[in-house]
Amino acid sequence: MQIKDYMKKKVVSIPITSTIGEAATVIVEKHVGILPVVDEQGKPVGVVRLSDLLSLEMPDFIHLVTDFDFVHDFGAVETTRPAPELLTEPVTSIMQSVMTIEEDSGLLRAYAIMLQNYLYDLPVTNATGGLVGIVSRVDIATAILSMWSME
Amino acid sequence: MILAAILSSLIFLVSLGLIFSEKINRMIVGMAGAALMVGLGKLLGFYSEFQALASVDFNTLGLLLGMMILVALLEPTGFFQYLAVWAGKFSRGQPVRLLVLLGTVTTVVSMFLDNVTTIILIAPVTILICEILGINPTPFLLAEALLSNTGGVATLVGDPPNIIIASAAGLTFNDFLIYSLPIVIVVWLTALFLLRFLFRRELAVRPRKMKAVMSLDPAEALHDRKTAQKVLIVLGGAILLFFVSHFLHISPSFVALSATGVALVWVRPDVKKTLEHVEWSVLIFFAALFVMVGGLEAAGVLESLVGVLERASSIPPVWFGVIIIWVVACLSAILDNIPITIALVPVIQGLGAAGMDIIPLWWALAFGAGFGGNGTIIGSTANIVVATLSEKTRTPITTKLWNKRGLPVMLATCAVATILYILVFPLYSR
Numbered sequence: 001m002q003i004k005d006y007m008k009k010k011v012v013s014i015p016i017t018s019t020i021g022e023a024a025t026v027i028v029e030k031h032v033g034i035l036p037v038v039d040e041q042g043k044p045v046g047v048v049r050l051s052d053l054l055s056l057e058m059p060d061f062i063h064l065v066t067d068f069d070f071v072h073d074f075g076a077v078e079t080t081r082p083a084p085e086l087l088t089e090p091v092t093s094i095m096q097s098v099m100t101i102e103e104d105s106g107l108l109r110a111y112a113i114m115l116q117n118y119l120y121d122l123p124v125t126n127a128t129g130g131l132v133g134i135v136s137r138v139d140i141a142t143a144i145l146s147m148w149s150m151e
Numbered sequence: 152m153i154l155a156a157i158l159s160s161l162i163f164l165v166s167l168g169l170i171f172s173e174k175i176n177r178m179i180v181g182m183a184g185a186a187l188m189v190g191l192g193k194l195l196g197f198y199s200e201f202q203a204l205a206s207v208d209f210n211t212l213g214l215l216l217g218m219m220i221l222v223a224l225l226e227p228t229g230f231f232q233y234l235a236v237w238a239g240k241f242s243r244g245q246p247v248r249l250l251v252l253l254g255t256v257t258t259v260v261s262m263f264l265d266n267v268t269t270i271i272l273i274a275p276v277t278i279l280i281c282e283i284l285g286i287n288p289t290p291f292l293l294a295e296a297l298l299s300n301t302g303g304v305a306t307l308v309g310d311p312p313n314i315i316i317a318s319a320a321g322l323t324f325n326d327f328l329i330y331s332l333p334i335v336i337v338v339w340l341t342a343l344f345l346l347r348f349l350f351r352r353e354l355a356v357r358p359r360k361m362k363a364v365m366s367l368d369p370a371e372a373l374h375d376r377k378t379a380q381k382v383l384i385v386l387g388g389a390i391l392l393f394f395v396s397h398f399l400h401i402s403p404s405f406v407a408l409s410a411t412g413v414a415l416v417w418v419r420p421d422v423k424k425t426l427e428h429v430e431w432s433v434l435i436f437f438a439a440l441f442v443m444v445g446g447l448e449a450a451g452v453l454e455s456l457v458g459v460l461e462r463a464s465s466i467p468p469v470w471f472g473v474i475i476i477w478v479v480a481c482l483s484a485i486l487d488n489i490p491i492t493i494a495l496v497p498v499i500q501g502l503g504a505a506g507m508d509i510i511p512l513w514w515a516l517a518f519g520a521g522f523g524g525n526g527t528i529i530g531s532t533a534n535i536v537v538a539t540l541s542e543k544t545r546t547p548i549t550t551k552l553w554n555k556r557g558l559p560v561m562l563a564t565c566a567v568a569t570i571l572y573i574l575v576f577p578l579y580s581r
Contacts, residue, residue: 059279059282059283060278060282060543060544060545061275061278061279061282063543064274064275064278064279064540064543064544065232065275065276065279067374068279069371070232070236070367070368070371070372071279071283071367072366072367073283073360073362073363073366074283074363075282075283075284075285075359075360075362075363075364076282076283076284076285076286076358076359076360076363077282077283077285079359079360080285
């Protein structure tokens with residue numbers, strides 16, 4: 001029971017030279033929530049999350065006002081888009097550090113790492129550190145659960 | 152005694168420098184400075200623990216503590232949010248109206264309550280309103296800080312320097328309403344019109360979504376109407392008592408602390424949570440400064456300063472006051488105005504003992520300390536608060552921006568205050 005038997009092998013990633021706008025386009029086209037950023041050798045160097053991209057458009061006040069239940073209409077914020085200059089900036093400016101797992105790792109270990117680090121997706125690497133797949137919490141959890149009924 | 156004077160001045164000046172550098176928290180500097188001062192005093196025999204305790208003005212501390220607890224009770228009710236949302240709705244999304252309303256609300260509230268708390272609670276809602284309108288929040292944040300600093304000069308409880316001055320000079324709540332409020336109204340209007348002019352471009356922008364602001368309901372922003380009502384009733388009672396405290400021979404600190412007692416009994420809050428909102432570090436900082444300045448006084452430093460100033464008494468009294476306004480204003484723009492006020496109080500008292508009419512000088516000190524704080528981004532705590540909050544947004548307020556828009560306001564308010572001071576000077580002097 002190793003990660004490589006349950007991971008998604010068709011992993012969508014972008015090169016480190018991409019822009020924020022390109023990352024957004026790939027995320028929309030492939031309908032994914034996380035995008036590993038890889039260097040020339042195909043090694044993951046960071047991730048761009050859907051939530052990181054979205055925070056570029058979120059209003060500032062949600063971090064400043066503890067409760068905004070009384071705001072029923074976000075008004076201008078609903079139609080505010082990030083500045084076009086921002087989208088041409090390199091993806092490295094918003095990418096976060098990446099945590100990966102080796103393809104021969106056990107399932108429970110992978111799940112525990114995700115729990116502890118509040119992760120929902122984990123890029124999988126081979127022995128040389130190259131990106132070979134990706135697993136989600138649901139992938140791992142359902143794989144573990146499926147063992148139960150087999151016994 | 153010369154050694155005592157030199158060393159005690161050194162302790163005070165180094166402390167001021169450290170507070171200015173903002174490398175170490177001001178309360179820590181104050182505490183260490185006060186301990187050193189008493190230690191030096193004991194060693195050289197010019198200052199004792201008893202003298203140190205006696206130099207702490209407990210009237211100032213009591214009044215501050217009382218008002219802080221009252222605000223701490225009001226804070227979680229959402230009352231401040233309620234006011235800001237009301238201002239937003241009533242402005243119907245017109246930027247100029249919004250500026251006037253938010254500025255007025257912040258000023259009026261901070262005339263009676265701590266203006267830092269007021270700003271901390273109103274500024275985030277200001278950013279919210281501006282964002283849903285689709286306009287830049289900078290003019291509004293700057294106006295709130297500048298106008299509340301200015302308005303705070305109007306009342307005895309509006310600003311810490313006023314509390315210190317009133318306590319030392321025996322000025323009453325009504326004295327402030329008679330001698331300060333009218334001048335502050337004119338100065339405040341000057342500041343408002345100047346802000347309107349300085350931000351004319353930003354304020355000319357037509358908001359994209361006025362309807363969103365109209366749909367806000369202030370009542371929804373008020374979480375705990377009952378507690379808010381109770382605290383406001385007690386606060387109203389306290390303000391009424393402030394008016395008559397002079398005739399009843401009760402001190403403002405007694406009024407504030409008994410109002411706090413009544414409010415605590417009536418609301419019966421979670422004490423631990425309420426006291427968390429009290430700025431203990433400010434109270435300790437004040438006490439430490441009183442102890443340090445007491446040391447300077449005991450070492451004879453202030454006496455010699457008074458001597459130097461006395462020699463300058465050939466200057467007509469009115470110009471002496473004008474000089475105080477500007478010197479204190481410039482000092483307050485770069486340094487904390489609280490240590491400046493605490494240090495100057497005994498100096499002015501010394502001039503009084505030497506026969507000078509010092510009532511006009513107290514007012515000059517209050518105006519300088521109050522309006523001077525507008526000059527720089529670090530001039531007052533309210534300025535620091537709006538700047539820090541704005542750093543978390545896409546439109547941060549920078550030092551450069553403050554120098555372009557805040558400094559002119561300080562210069563204009565001090566200039567107008569000076570003119571009015573000269574005009575009403577005969578009323579001040581007895």
